[in-house]
Amino acid sequence: MNRRQISADLCSFELTRADGPPLFRQLYLQLRSAILSRRLRSGTKLPSTRELAAQLDVSRSAAVAAYEQLLAEGYTSGRHGSGTYVSPDLPEPIDGNPQRRKEPAAAMTPAAASPLQPIGDFVDVTAQSDERPFNLGRTLLDARTVQLWRKLSARTFRSLSPSHFGYSDPRGTIELRTAICDYLQAARAVRCDPDQIVVTAGTQQAVDIVIRILPGMDKEVWVEDPGYPLTRQALLAAGATVRPIPVDRQGIDISAGMKSAPNARAVFVTPSHQFPTGVVLSMARRLELLAWAREKRAWIVEDDYASEFRYGGRPLASLQGLDEGERVIYVGTLNKALFPGLRIGYAVVPRALLRAFIAARYLMDRQPSTISQAIVAAFMEQGHFAAHIRRMRLLYRDQRDELVTALKARLGDDLTITAPDQGMHLVAFTRPGLSDAAIERAGHHHGVVVRAMSRLYVAAPPRSALVLGFSGHPRPTIIPAVERLAHAVEGLSKSRARKRSAGPKR
Ligand SMILES: Cc1ncc(COP(=O)(O)O)c(C=O)c1O
DSSP states (O other): OOHHHHHHHHHTOOOOOSSSSOHHHHHHHHHHHHHHTTSSOTTOEEOOHHHHHHHHTOOHHHHHHHHHHHHHTTSEEEETTTEEEEOTTOOOOTTOOHHHHTSOTTOBOHHHHOTTOOGGGTOOTTGGGOOSTTOSSOOOOOHHHHHHHHHHHHHHHHTOOHHHHSOOOTTOOHHHHHHHHHHHHHHHOOOOOGGGEEEESSHHHHHHHHHHHSSSSOOEEEEEESOOHHHHHHHHHHTOEEEEEEEETTEEOHHHHHHHOTTOSEEEEOTTSOTTTOOOOOHHHHHHHHHHHHHHTOEEEEEOTTTTOBOSSOOOOOSGGGOSSSOEEEEEEHHHHTOGGGOOEEEEOOHHHHHHHHHHHHHHHSSOOHHHHHHHHHHHHTTHHHHHHHHHHHHHHHHHHHHHHHHHHHHTTTEEEOOOSBSSEEEEEEOTTOOHHHHHHHHHHTTOOOEEGGGGOSSSOOOOEEEEEOTTSOHHHHHHHHHHHHHHHHHHHHHHHHHHHHOOOO
16 A cells, blocks of 8 residues: 555544543544555555554644554554554454455455454444534424323323233234324325334344345445445444445446446335435336346335425336335334434335244244334324324424525535435535535534545445435524534635645655
């Protein structure tokens, strides 16, 4: 690896300055992860601690401490004065398969992503609990829903019966499965009956179960690129070989998928609102995807998150509803439609997979909580769910409009913003020369959480854009937060201008 590549790799390091672990530890972990994943190969010379400190804007002592730790643990070697090198005698990746390492860079295997590396190093478990605007995946509940939730919870607790206390059907209660089935048939044209529905803790658990039950040792799967990181990470953690497939204006590019991995066992897609781009999978691509799955006997996992929140335009019904060959596993979540702390979602499972799916769910944690299911079932049966969605749709649409107007007014020269017809976030492309990752970092210091879209790409050429959630942030908080974001962007432009006027260093 040459110096430029090393430098680019170091620039992708993410250091949390406020309230994070000590900087030396973060540096040590990220260097270790780069070494273990072979992004920094054996024998590569690392930059000096002085260079590293300057490049990452950390103190020299943090860089020295990180290097000392790597040296002590044998990840690097070096003689005083002659530099630090990635150790030549690191263990082989866990699968020890030299063929694997020759695979194209676009393939991510669990070993390539993390040989000997604990999952903990590549998953950030704190990101989603940040409540600041414009963090993603957050929802609001109005007074009416809160009041109804309290009432139904109290009623459920008052009428607890032996059925609530014992083990029950691992698929979930028949009452909840029936309510979900009625809703899906009416709202998303899903073909189902309650026997095919399995209640899960959410999308995350459904994805995990699917990968566990896929036949074959080599679980090669397609994911969208850019895509939802938690799906990719769950797949890697569960042992899949992940093939990132590019997304264009029509959604996932099926021809590219067929070229990259024609015999993949499954594909994970977000057809109604691609995460993060918001693109809708075109009808032509839907048919192409279904035809490929039928021919190859592959499975399509349709993640239909946030389909409830549609603000305009004509919705496309679910992909599952078009499927004549029972190749689609439809996955939905009440953690977005209601609230993330609920931890209830569902899968509509093709009959051929049903026994395996239920068995895997049972082995994981037996069954969903009976009490939560009873509350949700009552909420749905009594028509409160549909009414809640109608009210939240109006609320989120107003928040979306407020955010779009504020961004255009304050950052219209720096960002290109379009209001999405669906979902809980929007994408704002940055003007050339303005880096989304730099804005993400600066935003944190100004109390705003924006996601750099470029970081959600794996192999496709990244586009620089900000991903901003609007669903969880009440209207009065939006303009002040956009103001803080604008300060962050202005700060970046000023520091670039200062650097330019200072001229090249001698
Ligand atoms: C693409 C996508 N799918 C699904 C979910 C919901 O996941 P869960 O049901 O596990 O909370 C999210 C939440 O952010 C998401 O962005």
